């Protein structure tokens with residue numbers, strides 16, 4: 196596996212969130228990189244498009260909080276290399292009733308990581324973030340380092356910088372097979388087979404189809420984001436006065452106005468349907484909009500019931516929502532990253548680097564055994 200070589204020829208299959216990051220890290224390290232993307236970089240059919248993805252340390256799980264400690268400096272590095280705004284630092288709140296397990300575990304997780312946080316009562320929350328209404332039994336755990344990443348811009352920036360460092364990004368080039376010939380990985384496209392020293396597969400919602408021989412236990416589901424127009428006090432929805440929010444009870448979450456799309460975005464982590472990523476299923480669903488409206492009007496009385504924009508995106512999930520990061524069995528030097536389970540974007544900059552490091556013979560200091568394929572056996 197991954198012998199350390201001065202220069203390797205490496206394929207990255209899928210130039211989305213994780214793949215674009217892998218291309219950039221590899222190209223900057225001086226490797227010969229070919230990134231294969233079946234559509235165009237920044238397309239809207241996968242999982243990494245749009246104006247906003249939450250970034251936060253506030254996980255109930257110390258491993259994810261710790262990994263975000265590794266990801267934050269990588270995002271800052273990307274943003275300064277890209278010379279454009281990728282990360283809006285608006286802070287974030289986790290809203291839950293006192294005693295809720297996620298609130299308790301998140302508090303413990305960020306406390307043990309030495310991160311600052313505040314706990315706000317409903318009155319304190321409304322005074323500080325006037326658009327919010329909390330129920331009497333709720334508190335808001337505020338963490339200042341949360342915010343949102345401009346997802347499409349991040350993917351495009353990673354791919355652009357990778358290309359500047361010599362990566363060849365082959366758009367509109369679908370990979371039909373990743374196989375092994377005489378112990379070496381090959382990538383097969385319409386144009387034929389090409390051998391590589393290593394292949395990183397980051398095919399998102401298409402992972403199960405491309406690597407069908409592995410029977411990966413991944414589910415692909417659509418999720419729909421809804422932007423509602425602001426009825427009153429638009430300044431209360433600006434990033435300066437409106438943190439990203441997650442409601443631990445309903446698993447709805449949302450963002451301040453992003454300055455690009457009108458209104459404010461909210462979505463459910465859980466409400467969606469299973470889909471085949473090749474069969475559209477991307478038209479708006481009325482029941483999802485109705486539920487979002489119900490949540491929004493209760494929580495944010497200054498929002499209107501007018502939908503400004505709605506869009507579908509795909510989740511590729513494992514049952515535990517732990518990612519897959521491992522070598523493919525029986526395919527030497529083929530490394531898989533998948534199962535980002537609806538919370539992976541904030542990690543993509545790190546996941547791409549971990550894959551790049553591992554296939555080039557370096558290690559990642561944290562224990563990644565939770566993400567190994569052997570857990571499914």
Ligand SMILES: Cc1cc2nc3c(=O)[nH]c(=O)nc-3n(C[C@H](O)[C@H](O)[C@H](O)COP(=O)(O)OP(=O)(O)OC[C@H]3O[C@@H](n4cnc5c(N)ncnc54)[C@H](O)[C@@H]3O)c2cc1C
Nearest residue numbers: 209211212213233241242243249370399508535539540541
């Ligand atoms: C509505 C929604 C909201 C989300 N909110 C958040 C959030 O707030 N915070 C957060 O951290 N995460 C969030 N996520 C999750 C996050 O966006 C995903 O986990 C992440 O984008 C997954 O990245 P990826 O690289 O695995 O997949 P993708 O970015 O989809 O990349 C896979 C790429 O592989 C390409 N591909 C596939 N098969 C082939 C092939 N055979 N040949 C060539 N190319 C191929 C695809 O076209 C695609 O471009 C959200 C996801 C959705 C859908």
